[in-house]
Amino acid sequence: MREVYIIGAHQSVHGNRKDADLRKLIAEAGNPAIADAGIDRHDIQALYMGNYNANQFNNQNTLAALAASSLGIPEAATLRFEAACASGGVAFRNAMIAVAAGVYDTVMVMGIEKMNIGLDQADADSQMNWAKSGVDYTYESGVGMNGATMFAMFAHRHMYEYGTTREMLAISASKNKYHGSLNPYAYKQREVPVDKIIKSPLIASPFSTQEVSLVTDGSAAVILTTKDRAKALGKKNAVKVLGSGHGGGSFSVAFRDSHVRMRATVEAANEAFKMAGIKRSDISVVECHDCFSFTELMNIEDLGFVEKGKGGWFAADGHTRLGGKLPVNTSGGLCAKGHPIGATGVGQIVEMTWQLQDKADKRQVKDAKFALTHVLGGPGSISTVHILGRGDI
Amino acid sequence: MSTTIPSMKCADCGTIHPIGIAICPNCGSENISEYAAVPTGEIYTFSVNCFVPAGKHKARAPYVIAVVKTDENMFMTAIVDSPKPFEIKIGDKVKFRGYEDPFTPIFDLAS
Numbered sequence: 001m002r003e004v005y006i007i008g009a010h011q012s013v014h015g016n017r018k019d020a021d022l023r024k025l026i027a028e029a030g031n032p033a034i035a036d037a038g039i040d041r042h043d044i045q046a047l048y049m050g051n052y053n054a055n056q057f058n059n060q061n062t063l064a065a066l067a068a069s070s071l072g073i074p075e076a077a078t079l080r081f082e083a084a085c086a087s088g089g090v091a092f093r094n095a096m097i098a099v100a101a102g103v104y105d106t107v108m109v110m111g112i113e114k115m116n117i118g119l120d121q122a123d124a125d126s127q128m129n130w131a132k133s134g135v136d137y138t139y140e141s142g143v144g145m146n147g148a149t150m151f152a153m154f155a156h157r158h159m160y161e162y163g164t165t166r167e168m169l170a171i172s173a174s175k176n177k178y179h180g181s182l183n184p185y186a187y188k189q190r191e192v193p194v195d196k197i198i199k200s201p202l203i204a205s206p207f208s209t210q211e212v213s214l215v216t217d218g219s220a221a222v223i224l225t226t227k228d229r230a231k232a233l234g235k236k237n238a239v240k241v242l243g244s245g246h247g248g249g250s251f252s253v254a255f256r257d258s259h260v261r262m263r264a265t266v267e268a269a270n271e272a273f274k275m276a277g278i279k280r281s282d283i284s285v286v287e288c289h290d291c292f293s294f295t296e297l298m299n300i301e302d303l304g305f306v307e308k309g310k311g312g313w314f315a316a317d318g319h320t321r322l323g324g325k326l327p328v329n330t331s332g333g334l335c336a337k338g339h340p341i342g343a344t345g346v347g348q349i350v351e352m353t354w355q356l357q358d359k360a361d362k363r364q365v366k367d368a369k370f371a372l373t374h375v376l377g378g379p380g381s382i383s384t385v386h387i388l389g390r391g392d393i
Numbered sequence: 394m395s396t397t398i399p400s401m402k403c404a405d406c407g408t409i410h411p412i413g414i415a416i417c418p419n420c421g422s423e424n425i426s427e428y429a430a431v432p433t434g435e436i437y438t439f440s441v442n443c444f445v446p447a448g449k450h451k452a453r454a455p456y457v458i459a460v461v462k463t464d465e466n467m468f469m470t471a472i473v474d475s476p477k478p479f480e481i482k483i484g485d486k487v488k489f490r491g492y493e494d495p496f497t498p499i500f501d502l503a504s
């Protein structure tokens with residue numbers, strides 16, 4: 001396999017982007033990523049797109065081809081990846097594999113979701129069903145299960161088995177709101193104290209409205225290439241893709257082997273660390289899938305940073321905050337930066353690329369050497385983990 | 394109260410699953426047929442669904458969605474109908490009431 005490098009990265013401002021249609025979101029991530037890479041756009045041989053549900057949210061299928069044409073590269077080979085909330089991570093992994101295998105030298109990975117739809121365009125019932133169409137329709141969706149209730153069930157079981165507290169969940173969420181307050185690309189750039197998080201109205205017990213991923217419009221793009229090409233372009237700060245993992249778990253929540261751990265995450269992390277050949281303790285900074293406050297606590301256990309059951313204590317001790325032992329979600333994560341579903345996994349790569357290039361501004365983790373990204377989708381049945389390293393060109 | 398839960402039993406691995414499933418989610422076998430399962434069990438985990446802006450459960454909110462573990466070790470996602478949803482706990486005993494529609498199994502608290 002060839003070594004693969006990230007030579008360009010960018011993302012749109014996340015939010016309720018009434019001003020931006022799909023083409024504008026494509027442009028806001030795509031063009032700056034090409035400029036960052038310093039390549040001729042026609043060097044891009046393929047465009048891989050992470051997108052969950054534009055076919056329902058926006059009446060638009062085949063988003064990868066739309067993106068390539070919009071960017072003036074209609075000749076590129078295009079493919080859309082749908083893996084619910086893991087779509088962007090899966091698209092990135094497959095682009096990496098294509099470059100590593102020698103199929104392509106240069107690939108753009110983009111992720112997009114435009115989820116804020118007016119009630120004049122679609123009724124609330126339809127919108128609710130589109131958002132939860134990634135869960136088991138026949139056996140679970142009918143009782144009203146969605147992402148929030150599903151992860152809430154994991155939270156309650158984890159609290160029952162390990163003594164994780166309501167406050168630990170809120171501390172983690174408040175930390176991510178703080179990180180989001182430092183990120184000019186985040187949907188919510190305001191700090192929210194722990195007591196306010198706990199007192200906010202419940203959305204699905206134990207989660208309040210301040211502990212859920214945001215319905216977000218946004219896009220992100222990165223450009224991958226080979227070491228030789230990165231060298232020829234003089235990209236000294238190109239970020240190296242050291243490891244990639246893609247794990248699976250039961251699709252239906254009731255039929256799962258555990259309700260305190262996500263097998264998909266465990267397997268993706270093990271695969272990625274094996275490929276990278278580094279230890280958990282080598283990682284300087286993490287972006288993980290905090291779709292709800294609790295999810296981040298479970299993730300840092302499943303990724304192998306903390307013993308099972310101890311995630312809440314690790315967060316409560318401040319270790320996941322900027323300045324802590326292992327800063328997690330410096331972007332603000334899904335609960336503050338936002339969760340444009342298909343863009344999330346690619347946006348994480350953008351944030352970690354900036355960390356490894358010392359371009360993360362107020363969120364910069366000093367001397368960050370290795371970074372890890374993690375997504376979880378559909379509903380917990382798919383996970384990808386990527387390990388990135390500072391440029392060595 | 395229903396005296397049994399209409400369900401499916403896998404002849405190859407012996408696990409029990411919700412009615413209608415064509416392929417055993419435990420082992421992949423299609424050697425699976427209808428079975429009358431015991432109607433009692435407990436709440437394995439749950440959440441109180443509070444935000445229901447639309448759809449058939451709108452008037453029901455806040456209401457309990459649970460993974461129920463039956464006394465025969467069948468796991469199913471269902472609604473547990475309780476007048477006091479915020480008092481529900483893991484381990485509470487439940488009894489199957491029936492399907493409200495083909496997608497909505499309902500349990501009651503057993504006591």
Ligand SMILES: [Zn+2]
Binds near residue numbers: 403404407420
């Ligand atoms: Zn079986």
